[in-house]
Amino acid sequence: MNPEMQPLLESQPLTIDSVPHKEQATSQSKNGSGRGKKNSSKLTLAKKAKYQANRKDSPLSRLGVTKDQLLVAPQITPFIKEVGKRFAFTAMRFSSEPMVVAFLEKYDSISKRDRERLSMEAIGLGANLDLRHLLGEIVVAITEYSVTSVKIIARAAHPKVIKSRVKFAQQQEGYRDRDALDTMLGALPVSKGISIFNKIVTGQSDEQMPSDKPEAFDDDLDVVFPDVSKMQERVQPMRQKVLEAGK
Numbered sequence: 001m002n003p004e005m006q007p008l009l010e011s012q013p014l015t016i017d018s019v020p021h022k023e024q025a026t027s028q029s030k031n032g033s034g035r036g037k038k039n040s041s042k043l044t045l046a047k048k049a050k051y052q053a054n055r056k057d058s059p060l061s062r063l064g065v066t067k068d069q070l071l072v073a074p075q076i077t078p079f080i081k082e083v084g085k086r087f088a089f090t091a092m093r094f095s096s097e098p099m100v101v102a103f104l105e106k107y108d109s110i111s112k113r114d115r116e117r118l119s120m121e122a123i124g125l126g127a128n129l130d131l132r133h134l135l136g137e138i139v140v141a142i143t144e145y146s147v148t149s150v151k152i153i154a155r156a157a158h159p160k161v162i163k164s165r166v167k168f169a170q171q172q173e174g175y176r177d178r179d180a181l182d183t184m185l186g187a188l189p190v191s192k193g194i195s196i197f198n199k200i201v202t203g204q205s206d207e208q209m210p211s212d213k214p215e216a217f218d219d220d221l222d223v224v225f226p227d228v229s230k231m232q233e234r235v236q237p238m239r240q241k242v243l244e245a246g247k
Contacts, residue, residue: 059114063126073121076135091145099137102127
């Protein structure tokens with residue numbers, strides 16, 4: 001290097017323009033990332049504070065139910081789990097009972113996220129319902145839905161069953177099928193069946209029993225799955241006689 005140029009170079013001040021662009025970009029990126037981390041940290045703290053505030057407003061509080069109320073409430077969820085929550089709710093949707101309708105209205109008004117975190121007891125209390133009474137109405141709804149399902153299945157499969165029965169009735173060993181078909185068509189009388197139940201429960205023989213004609217049913221399935229309220233009416237006189245005999 002020319003000795004005359006060396007003092008001139010040393011005397012030039014160091015400016016931003018004299019710094020390589022690569023170094024400038026590196027320095028700016030470092031400063032920018034630092035500010036970004038600070039902003040990100042602030043956002044995280046804000047989110048945590050908001051989460052803590054929302055946590056106090058829990059699904060139970062939004063429902064107007066306290067933990068103490070839920071602690072002493074009758075548990076109906078274990079019974080519902082026996083048949084499955086989905087099946088129970090399907091049956092409840094077919095019910096027109098006011099208590100079941102009130103429960104479903106409250107259930108539908110709750111957000112999906114809260115539904116997943118709330119028990120049936122909490123929702124029932126939020127709707128101001130008697131949980132024991134609610135469970136009874138749910139049982140009735142499941143019973144009615146099951147009976148209807150059985151009737152539909154049986155009626156839908158009945159033509160195939162009759163076709164199969166006729167096929168076996170035409171064979172030599174198919175006497176039971178022949179008797180069943182003849183009974184259905186009225187060619188054979190209907191047997192009275194065993195009446196030991198009447199003798200044990202009421203203490204009366206067949207001759208002493210009222211000779212009124214039996215109640216007519218729409219079909220055999222109504223006999224197998226009678227209405228619950230009607231069964232209570234029939235059993236009550238028998239139960240009263242048993243209690244009087246035990247005194």
